[in-house]
Amino acid sequence: MTVSLQVLRSETPDVLTANCPTRVVLDHVTSKWGVLVLAALADGTLRWGELRREVDGISEKMLAVTLRTFESDGLVHREAYPEVPPRVEYSLTPLGLELCEAMSPLLTWVVANAEAVLAR
Amino acid sequence: MTVSLQVLRSETPDVLTANCPTRVVLDHVTSKWGVLVLAALADGTLRWGELRREVDGISEKMLAVTLRTFESDGLVHREAYPEVPPRVEYSLTPLGLELCEAMSPLLTWVVANAEAVLAR
DNA sequence: CTGAATCCCCGCGGATACTG
DNA sequence: CAGTATCCGCGGGGATTCAG
Numbered sequence: 001m002t003v004s005l006q007v008l009r010s011e012t013p014d015v016l017t018a019n020c021p022t023r024v025v026l027d028h029v030t031s032k033w034g035v036l037v038l039a040a041l042a043d044g045t046l047r048w049g050e051l052r053r054e055v056d057g058i059s060e061k062m063l064a065v066t067l068r069t070f071e072s073d074g075l076v077h078r079e080a081y082p083e084v085p086p087r088v089e090y091s092l093t094p095l096g097l098e099l100c101e102a103m104s105p106l107l108t109w110v111v112a113n114a115e116a117v118l119a120r
Numbered sequence: 121m122t123v124s125l126q127v128l129r130s131e132t133p134d135v136l137t138a139n140c141p142t143r144v145v146l147d148h149v150t151s152k153w154g155v156l157v158l159a160a161l162a163d164g165t166l167r168w169g170e171l172r173r174e175v176d177g178i179s180e181k182m183l184a185v186t187l188r189t190f191e192s193d194g195l196v197h198r199e200a201y202p203e204v205p206p207r208v209e210y211s212l213t214p215l216g217l218e219l220c221e222a223m224s225p226l227l228t229w230v231v232a233n234a235e236a237v238l239a240r
Numbered sequence: 241c242t243g244a245a246t247c248c249c250c251g252c253g254g255a256t257a258c259t260g
Numbered sequence: 261c262a263g264t265a266t267c268c269g270c271g272g273g274g275a276t277t278c279a280g
Contacts, residue, residue, distance in 0.1 A: 018177035057138035100230035109222035
């Protein structure tokens with residue numbers, strides 16, 4: 001494990017400072033359901049109902065709140081079709097896709113090491 | 121941006137399932153102060169007071185709670201020296217270091233794109 | 241089917257005071 | 261210096277109802 005931490009070190013002064021804009025974004029992403037909703041959308045476009053079933057355990061309210069936050073952040077795109085019955089599709093914007101790719105190593109690590117961490 | 125999302129896709133079924141062990145670990149990491157405390161310790165060993173000042177805005181209670189969680193997770197090592205006045209040092213375990221390295225891309229992205237996200 | 245709106249509770253997390 | 265103990269406000273988040 002000889003990966004350099006230079007990048008991480010150089011950016012920490014920003015992230016660690018209160019009232020820094022990065023705090024807000026980090027709070028959105030690390031909000032209770034933020035990571036999971038983004039991960040679900042990494043699969044591609046999903047409808048409301050699919051998203052609700054995909055992210056196991058999320059309530060309708062929190063799904064709505066989380067989606068609206070990401071939509072106003074420009075991370076998630078919402079496309080409503082004027083049909084009966086209504087159909088609404090959610091997908092990642094290019095920015096959201098970048099974020100998901102940046103999250104990928106973290107998720108990979110968590111999946112790989114969850115057992116090791118909880119074994120204590 | 122041609123990074124493959126194969127890994128992310130293949131692991132999402134795990135992360136997205138309620139009562140999955142990965143949920144617990146993910147909750148610890150994405151807890152309000154989790155990422156910031158880990159990022160601070162990526163710089164190396166820190167004393168309690170240094171840590172408190174480094175993670176701007178954290179209360180003593182939440183620092184204690186967060187540290188104890190990570191310590192019992194095996195991500196942070198606590199070393200107390202029987203001196204007067206007392207001195208306690210916190211550092212990442214090898215496992216914690218791995219986690220920080222996995223978090224690095226996310227933090228890098230957040231720092232780089234915070235402005236873009238908040239500009240709306 | 242896709243939500244918005246409302247009520248309400250519990251527990252996260254902050255502030256303060258105290259101790260070894 | 262390095263915490264622990266206690267109180268408590270408030271907002272995250274669940275359940276339910278209603279609407280387009």
